[in-house]
Amino acid sequence: MSVSDQAFVTLATNDIYCQGALVLGQSLRNQRLTRKLVVLITPHVSSLLRVILSRVFDEVIEVNLIDSADYIHLAILKRPELGVTLTKLHCWTLTHYSKCVFLDADTLVLSNIDELFERGEFSAAPDPGWPDCFNSGVFVFQPSLETHSLLLQHATDHGSFDGADQGLLNSFFSSWSTADIHKHLPFIYNLSSNTTYTYSPAFKQFGSSAKVVHFLGSSKPWNYKYNPQTGSVLQEGSGVVHQHQASFLNLWWSIYHRSILPLYESLRDEEEHASPGHTASLSGVGAPYANSASSAEEPCANSVPSAGETRANSMAGSSQPWPAEDPSELSVRVDETPPSPEGGHSEDVDLAVSISEISIQEKVKELSPEEDRRKWEEGHVDYMGKDAFARIQEKLDRFLQ
């Protein structure tokens, strides 16, 4: 079967959602990937993340709404909140593929889902909140410029009843709920992680056959903190995390820790070995990953994908090169265990260094030097910061002696 003209497609409009896209892409690669992997990004995504994305995805395609045709302009002017929504609709412009499966960046693939390519446009699973609507986090579609412009026209004429893509797509593909049962994907292809417990006998019966988990709603996996030593997310704060949800979150984070963080680290190594002339586009970017010692113990070579040549394609009229130096919006924090009170003199503290907490945050702008120093002393280290690597190296050297 010829499958090179079929693809899995996702979308990330900023560096934070890129973290989700990376884990999703890696989760697809972990399940005997037979189709191309495509990520749509917008100009806002930093050059660091574009490089990292290109290690996992076959194609990193920038879509630029501003340079697009006038009807998009009109739609945006009329309904500015549809910005991100319209970006998702750009997946219909991928006409070098005959059929695609779109997956939200907050989904995680648990087993091979190639059979979805046997379905036609428009196939999707019911939304758990209103099952007569489909959820637009996972769907099968057929790229077509005609459909694309009809969708945009629909957005201009009717807007969207939820202000986003799901409302728009449901009113556009309005016969979904009644016309053809083959276009109803089983719930196991879009299992919402936070509603599993609302019908727990069903989850008990069918949950083990789940193929795609969707972290829909406001708390995304990257909002949690993770302890790589226990392999679990830290359940602090108000929200109660149900057991099933916690195990999906743990799975997301274990992929992030095992396969995505090492990509940052290998990029940093490459940057160091590259000639100075070639480092310009990555300068100012530090690796967020401190614990080289422990990552070296893990056989992570298998999990680091060797994706095909990256094509930083430009669509919809945009052809700008990547910005030479733009700060990443995200910061990965690796917080160390605080020294124990009995720890004694300072050398013990360094030897006791162990990574107990990883979190992903939007980068905090410009701390004062005093604040910066206090954070460092407290163990809150901004590994994306300018001179972070020199400090990490010092620590590692002492640790390894």
Ligand SMILES: O=c1ccn([C@@H]2O[C@H](COP(=O)(O)OP(=O)(O)O[C@H]3O[C@H](CO)[C@@H](O)[C@H](O)[C@H]3O)[C@@H](O)[C@H]2O)c(=O)[nH]1
């Ligand atoms: O700032 C953003 C927000 C969203 N996205 C992309 O758009 C998708 C949808 O957003 P998400 O935060 O995942 O929305 P959900 O919590 O899943 O909410 C629901 O409602 C959305 C709006 O209708 C639909 O897009 C979703 O599929 C549906 O599950 C994301 O996964 C990303 O791929 C970005 O790239 N950047």
Ligand SMILES: [Mn+2]
């Ligand atoms: Mn989603």
